[in-house]
Amino acid sequence: METVFTDRATPHIHSTHPSWVLACERTQLLTLLQQAATRAQQQQQNIFTALTLPVESRDALHIFSAFQVLELGERFFWEKPASGEALVGVGAVLTIAADSADRFDVTARALSTFQDTCLVATTVPMKRIPAPALFGGFAFDPQRPGTQLWQGFPAGLLTLPQILYRLDDDQASLSIHACIRPQMTEEDLEQQVTETLALLQRLSAIVEHFPFQRLQELSTQTTPMPKHEVLPAQQWISIVAQAVEQMRQGAYQKIVLARAVEVLHPEGFFDVETTLYRLRQSYPDTFVFALQRGKHYFVGATPERLVSAQEGRMRTMALAGSAPRGHTPAEDEYIGQQQLYGTKIRQEHQFVIDLIRESLSELCNQIEIGEQPHVRKLKNIQHLETSIEGRLKPGHNLLEAVARLHPTPAVGGLPREAALKEIRDHEELDRGWYAGPLGWIDTRGNGEFAVALRSALLTGAKATLFAGNGIVASSDPEAEYTETNWKLPVMLRSLGDEE
Numbered sequence: 001m002e003t004v005f006t007d008r009a010t011p012h013i014h015s016t017h018p019s020w021v022l023a024c025e026r027t028q029l030l031t032l033l034q035q036a037a038t039r040a041q042q043q044q045q046n047i048f049t050a051l052t053l054p055v056e057s058r059d060a061l062h063i064f065s066a067f068q069v070l071e072l073g074e075r076f077f078w079e080k081p082a083s084g085e086a087l088v089g090v091g092a093v094l095t096i097a098a099d100s101a102d103r104f105d106v107t108a109r110a111l112s113t114f115q116d117t118c119l120v121a122t123t124v125p126m127k128r129i130p131a132p133a134l135f136g137g138f139a140f141d142p143q144r145p146g147t148q149l150w151q152g153f154p155a156g157l158l159t160l161p162q163i164l165y166r167l168d169d170d171q172a173s174l175s176i177h178a179c180i181r182p183q184m185t186e187e188d189l190e191q192q193v194t195e196t197l198a199l200l201q202r203l204s205a206i207v208e209h210f211p212f213q214r215l216q217e218l219s220t221q222t223t224p225m226p227k228h229e230v231l232p233a234q235q236w237i238s239i240v241a242q243a244v245e246q247m248r249q250g251a252y253q254k255i256v257l258a259r260a261v262e263v264l265h266p267e268g269f270f271d272v273e274t275t276l277y278r279l280r281q282s283y284p285d286t287f288v289f290a291l292q293r294g295k296h297y298f299v300g301a302t303p304e305r306l307v308s309a310q311e312g313r314m315r316t317m318a319l320a321g322s323a324p325r326g327h328t329p330a331e332d333e334y335i336g337q338q339q340l341y342g343t344k345i346r347q348e349h350q351f352v353i354d355l356i357r358e359s360l361s362e363l364c365n366q367i368e369i370g371e372q373p374h375v376r377k378l379k380n381i382q383h384l385e386t387s388i389e390g391r392l393k394p395g396h397n398l399l400e401a402v403a404r405l406h407p408t409p410a411v412g413g414l415p416r417e418a419a420l421k422e423i424r425d426h427e428e429l430d431r432g433w434y435a436g437p438l439g440w441i442d443t444r445g446n447g448e449f450a451v452a453l454r455s456a457l458l459t460g461a462k463a464t465l466f467a468g469n470g471i472v473a474s475s476d477p478e479a480e481y482t483e484t485n486w487k488l489p490v491m492l493r494s495l496g497d498e499e
């Protein structure tokens with residue numbers, strides 16, 4: 001990756017009306033594309049450009065809506081509402097898709113090629129020049145034959161969007177990505193610059209004038225929604241009972257079994273923006289996400305980080321064991337202490353910690369595991385959580401950590417392969433991307449992946465919601481069914497279902 005500074009010009013308001021995108025000069029953009037074209041010709045391969053402009057900080061959800069109006073293609077949304085960090089993208093300049101079991105290796109190799117062919121520029125000095133970032137995710141289990149439900153979601157996918165809006169605590173920026181091919185002429189480059197500037201003007205106008213306040217209004221409207229369990233409750237409970245029996249006979253130690261509920265919108269279709277609005281309002285301390293494939297959106301608010309990397313510092317967590325919230329602070333505290341610190345949940349939780357430690361031992365130095373698990377309280381549920389940190393050893397990277405950690409026993413089981421086989425053969429559910437890694441990675445190797453829980457796949461008027469539960473030999477199958485019902489309301493309420 002090569003960085004070009006084009007900060008000679010003073011920031012310039014390009015359009016005559018008030019503009020959101022403040023500093024983009026025709027000559028600067030053209031210079032960058034010309035440099036890329038020269039390299040593309042010399043190397044006879046595509047060169048990618050990333051021009052980053054500082055912008056005024058705006059609500060990430062407004063930018064997501066503005067991207068819809070722009071009609072550049074598929075969108076994604078990623079936000080940590082509590083910290084204010086967000087990444088929002090539209091269109092695709094590069095799509096890395098992998099459909100085989102070695103999807104992590106395939107995407108890592110393609111990412112490294114991309115890093116070598118990327119030219120980065122900025123128009124004015126910025127506090128930090130963000131590296132080009134790709135967003136995507138991975139299916140839970142590439143070996144399970146997929147159904148129609150998850151059509152369009154490959155086993156692994158990373159996308160470099162055409163436009164990326166990034167919000168950190170102290171900086172907002174817009175990156176415009178392009179692919180410059182060796183055969184492009186000077187005329188093609190001029191044309192590309194003209195189109196990009198026109199696009200930025202349109203985007204500015206949309207950001208200035210779009211009626212975003214409607215989201216708040218729409219989010220208060222709820223309606224009763226017909227729903228049905230994909231597997232009848234008794235059938236799911238008997239699958240759990242069989243797994244419990246297997247564990248009592250020593251076949252494996254822990255398994256996470258999931259189920260799905262279909263919900264129909266009575267008036268036409270689920271609105272992804274309103275859903276995201278409700279999710280971020282109710283679950284600020286989560287990763288709120290949406291990823292579009294064709295007409296489908298995979299949406300959710302997950303509390304679970306799989307792994308993040310920042311300048312070689314890795315952070316992950318063990319999150320396993322659930323209890324409902326109490327009606328009063330005293331009851332809430334009591335439930336948390338009694339249920340989460342009981343033997344069954346502590347054992348379930350310890351399995352996750354042990355496996356994470358083992359998975360990271362070859363990749364990381366200085367692994368630090370929180371001394372005691374703490375209670376993580378979310379709106380409708382509380383969990384047991386232990387923070388785990390480490391330092392990536394030289395030569396290792398974030399995608400390797402994702403590959404090693406997924407699936408943790410918080411979504412798979414222990415031993416991993418035996419539990420995965422059991423899930424594949426007996427769960428009777430196409431999990432698709434539910435419980436898979438989802439997030440972003442940049443060309444400096446920084447990034448963050450969450451475990452896509454508390455999520456739903458929206459397809460027009462139909463939403464398929466997913467929820468799973470950790471099961472051990474001492475589990476009561478009926479109680480496990482009840483526990484999945486503590487997790488489903490995250491998406492049910494956010495879709496606007498009136499209880």
Ligand SMILES: C=C(O[C@H]1C=CC=C(C(=O)O)[C@@H]1O)C(=O)O
Pocket residue numbers: 256258304319320321322383409410411453454466467468469470471487
């Ligand atoms: C599998 C899910 O949750 C996992 C994360 C936290 C607590 C869990 C549990 O209590 O079993 C699960 O391991 C889900 O939300 O679908």
